[in-house]
Amino acid sequence: MDKDSKNKSKNKNSPVTIKDIARMAGVSITTVSHALSGERYVKEETRQKILKIIKDNNYKPNIIARSLSKKTTRILGVILPDINNYIYTKILKGIEEETAREDYILIISSTYFDDNVETNQIERLNTLFVDGLLFIGGTKDIKHIIKANVRDLPVVLVRRPVEDSGYPKILVDNKKAIIEAVNFLLDLGHEKIGYIGGVDDQDKISIDKYNGYIKGLENNKIRPDSKNIFLKKGIMQDSHKESYDMINNYLKTNNKIDMTALICKTDYIALGALDAFQRNNLVIPGDLSILGFGNLDISEHSNPKLSTISIPFEQMGNTAAKILIESITNKKVKKETILFDTTILQRKSTQKLRMSFKS
């Protein structure tokens, strides 16, 4: 029994270890380990004694050592395109909630849509022995992910528009969302319903949304009216401005509108359109109901407040984390795709059609 064992733990920079606890409790480190993990039975009396000593000395197991020994870290890697994007942080919050409960730690890193960065980060996280990988958003391609994932880590994809992945995916049903939006507007009495947004072959979301619009009308035996469809080929870059310009140009040449409601591919587009209409002295929602998509925080600050289709980002993140943790513990990865429904958030930019007869 060495003599200076007691003062040792007083040093701030060398925390007390399992060995110290064992010594103080007069048991082996094995017993301490088991008292903590419950892996095997420890006599209640000694267990209590150990626990007390642990508490008194503020002992915390060294997770690094545990990880090395157990080959598992309870760390999850989250890879997303841009930490500054509200969509991803919403999803992140849902993930955080679940992982905190399950006592996992999160390592988050941004790729800025660069697949090479993504590859590097996967390798990096691999060497850190994360227990699983969560991808939020990102490019359509995942070949590099599969290739870089040497250890065959469990992976879950959230809101990543890949065709066929081999990994479980959490997505939103955009087509269904817009079909519902059409029905929603029809219920308010609207029949002349327009659509504005970009459509790009490479962007499945944009196609789903547009198809939802067409399908929604067809379901109700309404034929789309091309003059109320504002389409931009490709992806809108500065969508707020582009949308403003499209509507503004239209109004300058046509002087009036022949629709009573407009579905917008995103909130930004909706806000741009809203602005253009108002600048041209149309009253929203009196003359036209406008519906956005996404429920960005900014859509709460328009005037009138934007009605929009809200996406359950947090819930999606939550589910993603659940599935990931599940597949870490159960080892058998389910490769199913989970589709989340959206909700229509009725604020002030939409209203019943007949109410507009006042003017």
Added chain:
Amino acid sequence: MDKDSKNKSKNKNSPVTIKDIARMAGVSITTVSHALSGERYVKEETRQKILKIIKDNNYKPNIIARSLSKKTTRILGVILPDINNYIYTKILKGIEEETAREDYILIISSTYFDDNVETNQIERLNTLFVDGLLFIGGTKDIKHIIKANVRDLPVVLVRRPVEDSGYPKILVDNKKAIIEAVNFLLDLGHEKIGYIGGVDDQDKISIDKYNGYIKGLENNKIRPDSKNIFLKKGIMQDSHKESYDMINNYLKTNNKIDMTALICKTDYIALGALDAFQRNNLVIPGDLSILGFGNLDISEHSNPKLSTISIPFEQMGNTAAKILIESITNKKVKKETILFDTTILQRKSTQKLRMSFKS
């Protein structure tokens, strides 16, 4: 020499280790270790050989093992109130940039302004042996941080409004910012400059800003005009709406304004005010110049686009990370406070006074 050493590394789930590399290269693991770290000289020839084998076998050192041995992880803990807040993620981006360059890994967690959660997370990160802690935002109190920081980890505070901390702090000079804003407006010809925002004894930022306003005027021998000062005692909760109401009520009872420029404590407040003025048929910036504070992404989407005071969040995060890493490597922590300057972003909601004579 055992016979099946070669196939072993082919197993996907048991990555190749330093031992494997050593065996393949016919050297000791010590040599491999040093070839990698450069800690001591290794004959160039063997070094190249080792490096090639490492590359061919895609060997990555196990960071967990390294950490256990070196008692340092190259992991940094970042604690912030809310991952969904644009301000924090901006700062985060600056941090990320620096830490990525320096090859540190980030563990990020949100507290939602709960000091207990914060305490837990510090302890958690402690057991994970992070090398340093970065606090973004949060409450005024840091006693629990000091208490929980058993290992005396290097700490840097960003945008946390504490009085005296003992930790290096990265802050913004709010008072100076508003003084500059006053000067900026004066340069545009404005003399009747108003102010709108909350003021709370407990909120140093709000006080600094208001004082900056008063001081800015005084510096130019202008006496503040109380009817142009819209103050709310305490913190504004729904600032956009509250601001809208304050202005709207004022206009309903006064019918006109007696100022030509208005400084707003935040962009949200500015946007609410902007809305109220426009609803009451005032032209911005024709009748009134409006200046926000913070440069939220949303302020780009108003009409007119909001002129605002921009805070160098990314730079602040960057510097914070630099200082933290510095104090990790140098061990001697500088406790200085670093004050960052702001920039006035002139967009469309402010203009020269005389231009408004057109109406």
Added chain:
DNA sequence: CTGTTAGCGCTTTCAG
């Protein structure tokens, strides 16, 4: 019910 001991994969003396 408990202890001994061999690792986990790496770094780092110490020794040559």
Added chain:
DNA sequence: CTGAAAGCGCTAACAG
């Protein structure tokens, strides 16, 4: 210029 071996703090057979 290079190796052997101890050790980081913990877990988990194996042994009683």
